[in-house]
Amino acid sequence: MEIIFFYLVALVAIISGFLVIRCQSPVNSALGLVNTFFCLAIFYVMLHAPFMAAIQIMVYAGAIMVLILFVIMLLNLGTEARKSYMHGIVWSSLASLAVLFNVIYFIKRGRVTGAEGDITAFTVESVGHVELIGKTMFTEFLLPFEIASILLLVAIVGAVVLAKKEV
């Protein structure tokens, strides 16, 4: 039953991803991308990471996509004129197929190894996912967390400086 659900969600995710790269209008591409984000959030729930699913929907499908849609509407972009170059399409298809075959080859031939931790699905359910993430982030990953806050501050200042007409 779960595997059927998995294939269904994967199919929807891949079709939405296809819409992102093929739609003529940027607004349709953005809606396809939102659909893909929701499918990935469903995958995160299936992988016992409910907090990640929540921030996937809030940050990606909420904040980032609203920003992108806002800019599309602000610039009043119409549909892109279709004058594609054949050699460009051929070479980029070859490049992306090479990427796909490389990754699938490594997935098929290799095996996942690594140091196993002690956080099972049962721990996530009994302790709580947010608490586990918070404990890890504020003890082991405290310095990267602080650097991320500085990065966000720089991004805010940079966006204001770039978008203003005269500073």
Next chain:
Amino acid sequence: MISVYHYMSVSAILFAMGTYGVLTRRNAIVIFMCIELMLNSVNLTFIALSSHLQSMDGQIFVFFVMTVAAAEAAVGLALMIAFYRNRDSIDVENINLMKL
């Protein structure tokens, strides 16, 4: 039973589609959305492996990838507005000079 390889295959397909979109599309905002698609497929790999290895580290990495993607969205879209103001288009074929 769903294994970690299933999730990684979905992620590989999404990543390849994002690559194709970045290489073929000419609208800068659509290229940007394809980059977001690639970042999300990598996030799926991180969470699948973190769940497989029963560790929390992969999920913290996803958290930082999301932070960087948000910062990138803010700066990238500001750049696109600046380009549009100068050239009246965000077609990447018109973006070939550093100044007017």
